[in-house]
Amino acid sequence: MVGTGTGVGKTHVSVALVAALAARGNKVCGLKPIESGVDGTSTTDAEHLALVSSVQPEPAPYRFAEPLSPHLAARRCGRAISLEVAGAWVDRQPAPLAIVESAGALLSPLGPGLTNADLVRALSPDAVVLVGLDRLGILHEVACCTLALRALAPGLPPAVIVLNPPAAPDASTGTNAGELAALGIASGAVVMPRAAPTAPASLAAAQVALARLAMS
Numbered sequence: 001m002v003g004t005g006t007g008v009g010k011t012h013v014s015v016a017l018v019a020a021l022a023a024r025g026n027k028v029c030g031l032k033p034i035e036s037g038v039d040g041t042s043t044t045d046a047e048h049l050a051l052v053s054s055v056q057p058e059p060a061p062y063r064f065a066e067p068l069s070p071h072l073a074a075r076r077c078g079r080a081i082s083l084e085v086a087g088a089w090v091d092r093q094p095a096p097l098a099i100v101e102s103a104g105a106l107l108s109p110l111g112p113g114l115t116n117a118d119l120v121r122a123l124s125p126d127a128v129v130l131v132g133l134d135r136l137g138i139l140h141e142v143a144c145c146t147l148a149l150r151a152l153a154p155g156l157p158p159a160v161i162v163l164n165p166p167a168a169p170d171a172s173t174g175t176n177a178g179e180l181a182a183l184g185i186a187s188g189a190v191v192m193p194r195a196a197p198t199a200p201a202s203l204a205a206a207q208v209a210l211a212r213l214a215m216s
């Protein structure tokens with residue numbers, strides 16, 4: 001699970017996907033191997049994911065207090081993020097299915113010369129979900145991210161696009177999924193309803209996304 005930006009609602013979509021898989025009796029966990037802004041004052045993304053997981057993950061290897069880019073949050077506490085460590089942790093979680101959420105946007109840095117696109121390449125997932133907001137600018141953002149994924153994590157199937165409702169809808173809201181397809185930027189996008197991630201309408205949208213991911 002990657003984002004066209006930060007704060008676009010990756011956790012919202014991840015929670016819906018994990019809950020939809022768990023509701024169908026799957027052993028599944030939602031994982032966030034790298035997270036910043038973990039300061040003990042609010043529920044973390046990893047905790048939101050654990051709440052809907054049918055298999056509980058071990059504590060993630062990289063949890064940083066400062067709400068900064070992961071590379072900087074890590075550096076400020078004298079650590080460096082290793083893709084091998086993150087990948088090994090993901091691999092040893094005891095569920096046959098996992099939704100793995102990245103921290104920040106697709107090209108947010110994890111270290112010098114290292115971004116979430118490298119994490120995607122290292123994890124070599126069966127499918128990639130790209131989350132963005134259904135607002136003006138998303139056509140460009142999806143086009144950029146698609147190009148970047150193709151270049152930096154080649155060999156993966158095209159990302160399934162999921163659009164979250166923006167806080168403030170604009171004139172493009174509601175048109176973007178259709179335009180992504182019509183322009184050939186992405187073969188179609190799943191649009192999430194304005195509802196809690198475990199609400200029936202969100203789970204229904206998650207089922208559509210899972211079908212496109214061939215995880216149904």
Ligand SMILES: C[C@@H]1NC(=O)N[C@@H]1CCCCCC(=O)O
Nearest residue numbers: 006035036037067069103104108
């Ligand atoms: C603070 C938030 N915590 C988290 O796990 N993801 C966010 C990190 C966003 C990083 C964006 C860096 C950038 O691209 O500028």
